[in-house]
Amino acid sequence: MTKQNRRAFIGTSLLALGGASSFAATPSNAPLIHHVFFWLKNPSSNADLEKLLEGIRSLKKIETVQEFRIGKPAKTPKRPVIDDSYAVSLYTTFNDVAGHDVYQEHAIHKKFIETYGSLWSKVQVYDSVDI
Amino acid sequence: MTKQNRRAFIGTSLLALGGASSFAATPSNAPLIHHVFFWLKNPSSNADLEKLLEGIRSLKKIETVQEFRIGKPAKTPKRPVIDDSYAVSLYTTFNDVAGHDVYQEHAIHKKFIETYGSLWSKVQVYDSVDI
Numbered sequence: 001m002t003k004q005n006r007r008a009f010i011g012t013s014l015l016a017l018g019g020a021s022s023f024a025a026t027p028s029n030a031p032l033i034h035h036v037f038f039w040l041k042n043p044s045s046n047a048d049l050e051k052l053l054e055g056i057r058s059l060k061k062i063e064t065v066q067e068f069r070i071g072k073p074a075k076t077p078k079r080p081v082i083d084d085s086y087a088v089s090l091y092t093t094f095n096d097v098a099g100h101d102v103y104q105e106h107a108i109h110k111k112f113i114e115t116y117g118s119l120w121s122k123v124q125v126y127d128s129v130d131i
Numbered sequence: 132m133t134k135q136n137r138r139a140f141i142g143t144s145l146l147a148l149g150g151a152s153s154f155a156a157t158p159s160n161a162p163l164i165h166h167v168f169f170w171l172k173n174p175s176s177n178a179d180l181e182k183l184l185e186g187i188r189s190l191k192k193i194e195t196v197q198e199f200r201i202g203k204p205a206k207t208p209k210r211p212v213i214d215d216s217y218a219v220s221l222y223t224t225f226n227d228v229a230g231h232d233v234y235q236e237h238a239i240h241k242k243f244i245e246t247y248g249s250l251w252s253k254v255q256v257y258d259s260v261d262i
Binding site: 032033034035037053069070071072073074075076077079081082083084086088089091097100101104123124125126127128129130131 | 163164165166168184200201202203204205206207208210212213214215217219220222228231232235254255256257258259260261262
């Protein structure tokens with residue numbers, strides 16, 4: 001295979017991969033899930049909820065964040081094992097622990113805690129990595 | 132617009148959508164996150180862990196499951212808000228509550244609980260929907 005042919009082959013292969021990825025059901029290249037649940041001090045205050053959401057949205061700008069999804073409890077049937085008492089959840093993924101650490105130490109994250117930290121009564125975090 | 136033109140237009144639009152999705156950073160068409168954390172009765176037993184993993188893997192076959200990721204606690208720096216005491220986590224997404232309910236009531240899921248339920252001491256579930 002000549003150098004030029006090899007280059008063309010690699011190009012075609014990448015193209016094929018790109019095409020395949022658009023059909024993949026579960027693209028998952030960020031193996032570290034950082035899932036955070038927030039409980040509000042005033043769970044009935046819509047203003048506090050909106051303020052917290054505003055703060056959470058600011059975190060999306062941090063460069064190492066991959067996926068970024070803000071959630072609220074889903075209306076799945078109640079079961080004793082389900083905790084649906086939180087107000088807001090934040091699901092983010094990172095490529096690795098280093099990426100997560102950049103996020104934790106980032107000025108935007110520190111400002112988020114400083115500005116909005118008085119709104120929540122409890123935060124629960126689960127960090128997991130794909131196995 | 133003639134019928135034929137309309138068909139051609141729809142075809143092109145679908146093509147455009149397909150193309151766009153392959154470039155999307157965070158394709159997210161399954162808004163319901165079902166995140167489950169398992170604690171083992173015998174946390175030090177690798178055999179029990181492997182057995183539980185075998186059981187969890189069987190759940191992937193349920194048709195309404197979209198994303199499916201099995202995790203273990205990540206080695207992020209310890210903080211009081213982090214719970215890293217679980218053995219295994221299962222992150223799945225569904226298109227809607229109906230899809231989640233099909234999963235819960237599915238024979239494969241019932242068999243999973245029946246066969247592997249004796250392995251865990253606690254299960255904690257968080258269901259959230261994108262906002």
